[in-house]
Amino acid sequence: xxxxxxxxxxxxxxxxxxxxxxxxxxxxxxxxxxxxxxxxxxxxxxxxxxxxxxxxxxxxxxxxxxxxxxxxxxxxxxxxxxxxxxxxxxxxxxxxxxxxxxxxxxxxxxxxxxxxxxxxxxxxxxxxxxxxxxxxxxxxxxxxxxxxxxxxxxxxxxxxxxxxxxxxxxxxxxxxxxxxxxxxxxxxxxxxxxxxxxxxxxxxxxxxxxxxxxxxxxxxxxxxxxxxxxx
Amino acid sequence: xxxxxxxxxxxxxxxxxxxxxxxxxxxxxxxxxxxxxxxxxxxxxxxxxxxxxxxxxxxxxxxxxxxxxxxxxxxxxxxxxxxxxxxxxxxxxxxxxxxxxxxxxxxxxxxxxxxxxxxxxxxxxxxxxxxxxxxxxxxxxxxxxxxxxxxxxxxxxxxxxxxxxxxxxxxxxxxxxxxxxxxxxxxxxxxxxxxxxxxxxxxxxxxxxxxxxxxxxxxxxxxxxxxxxxx
Numbered sequence: 001x002x003x004x005x006x007x008x009x010x011x012x013x014x015x016x017x018x019x020x021x022x023x024x025x026x027x028x029x030x031x032x033x034x035x036x037x038x039x040x041x042x043x044x045x046x047x048x049x050x051x052x053x054x055x056x057x058x059x060x061x062x063x064x065x066x067x068x069x070x071x072x073x074x075x076x077x078x079x080x081x082x083x084x085x086x087x088x089x090x091x092x093x094x095x096x097x098x099x100x101x102x103x104x105x106x107x108x109x110x111x112x113x114x115x116x117x118x119x120x121x122x123x124x125x126x127x128x129x130x131x132x133x134x135x136x137x138x139x140x141x142x143x144x145x146x147x148x149x150x151x152x153x154x155x156x157x158x159x160x161x162x163x164x165x166x167x168x169x170x171x172x173x174x175x176x177x178x179x180x181x182x183x184x185x186x187x188x189x190x191x192x193x194x195x196x197x198x199x200x201x202x203x204x205x206x207x208x209x210x211x212x213x214x215x216x217x218x219x220x221x222x223x224x225x226x227x228x229x230x231x
Numbered sequence: 232x233x234x235x236x237x238x239x240x241x242x243x244x245x246x247x248x249x250x251x252x253x254x255x256x257x258x259x260x261x262x263x264x265x266x267x268x269x270x271x272x273x274x275x276x277x278x279x280x281x282x283x284x285x286x287x288x289x290x291x292x293x294x295x296x297x298x299x300x301x302x303x304x305x306x307x308x309x310x311x312x313x314x315x316x317x318x319x320x321x322x323x324x325x326x327x328x329x330x331x332x333x334x335x336x337x338x339x340x341x342x343x344x345x346x347x348x349x350x351x352x353x354x355x356x357x358x359x360x361x362x363x364x365x366x367x368x369x370x371x372x373x374x375x376x377x378x379x380x381x382x383x384x385x386x387x388x389x390x391x392x393x394x395x396x397x398x399x400x401x402x403x404x405x406x407x408x409x410x411x412x413x414x415x416x417x418x419x420x421x422x423x424x425x426x427x428x429x430x431x432x433x434x435x436x437x438x439x440x441x442x443x444x445x446x447x448x449x450x451x452x453x454x455x456x457x458x459x460x461x462x
Contacts, residue, residue, distance in 0.1 A: 061285035
């Protein structure tokens with residue numbers, strides 16, 4: 001009787017997962033494990049989360065690398081971290097209905113951890129897809145079932161921090177005089193490194209370097225923002 | 232004449248790379264790009280480094296996940312970070328002879344950055360292998376040409392920081408009285424969370440939590456080590 005009930009439950013889970021990943025799971029146990037929060041069992045989803053996190057990172061890295069061939073690594077790194085950050089994965093887990101499948105026993109604990117439990121389960125689930133279906137299928141799942149329908153890349157990119165704008169805005173708001181000065185150029189003609197210094201109300205506040213004037217300014221502005229704890 | 236010389240150089244590079252990855256490169260330009268430090272050109276290896284870093288992370292993650300089926304994610308994460316850390320990649324790049332191929336123009340710059348330039352080039356090179364040969368071949372390269380012959384896993388594991396031992400050793404050396412106390416147990420029988428408090432010479436110094444007493448002690452010890460800036 002119990003066995004029959006379990007079988008029925010497994011069938012339901014199987015078809016739910018097929019709805020999420022587009023293919024029926026071969027090794028259902030992997031997916032079950034991915035949905036088990038550490039509050040329910042010693043044998044929980046944390047190892048799969050570690051694996052899924054790494055696989056997701058690589059697949060998103062390649063996706064952005066190919067999608068933005070003229071953007072530098074700073075841009076790619078920033079956009080990737082915005083896609084895979086906890087909040088974003090949490091929202092994704094809810095959007096694809098994974099949050100309804102996650103098992104947890106300790107309501108109090110889960111409440112406190114609610115910001116991460118579903119995002120973590122999504123990473124573990126990605127680990128399960130990877131082990132069950134391989135790299136290619138997992139990449140297809142991430143790109144076509146998660147990112148493409150649910151992630152607004154344009155929005156993410158437009159909201160990427162431009163530290164120079166942030167510090168300019170801050171200075172205007174606070175009535176401070178702000179200056180950007182390129183104070184050093186090093187290296188040969190083909191590999192010049194620039195250093196930018198920011199002064200606030202005529203006293204030197206921060207500096208930063210980079211292989212273009214723009215990058216040096218951004219680096220100096222980022223340092224200033226960190227110093228002032230603004231973003 | 233110049234063209235002929237270039238062709239000859241390409242052939243040498245091709246066979247050198249075949250020696251490193253076990254297969255002749257199909258797209259030589261990718262590998263050339265991976266070996267170009269940003270001091271030589273605007274079109275440098277930094278984007279490939281971003282990609283290779285992510286791919287390396289995923290492949291090492293899976294390797295450790297499968298090799299240590301009974302180890303928790305904390306262990307796996309720690310060992311992985313020791314394998315892919317800059318020092319380790321730098322040494323690896325030298326061992327496989329990649330360091331001799333890296334192009335850079337600015338000796339001064341390179342000198343200052345010598346701790347990372349070869350490791351970064353190795354990541355970029357992994358990115359090139361991945362794009363040129365695909366995920367499977369890249370995994371094979373990393374596991375059989377880099378890790379298996381050059382990384383001493385046993386040594387890495389034995390030297391993984393045991394923070395409890397570190398703090399005990401510190402206390403003995405400095406003649407301080409050290410106590411570990413489990414001060415809290417929360418949750419149900421099957422998912423207990425423990426909190427450990429460390430006192431140094433009878434005054435509370437740090438605390439940490441985890442899903443076993445041992446993990447709670449390690450967390451508290453790690454916090455103490457960080458506070459004391461010892462490792």
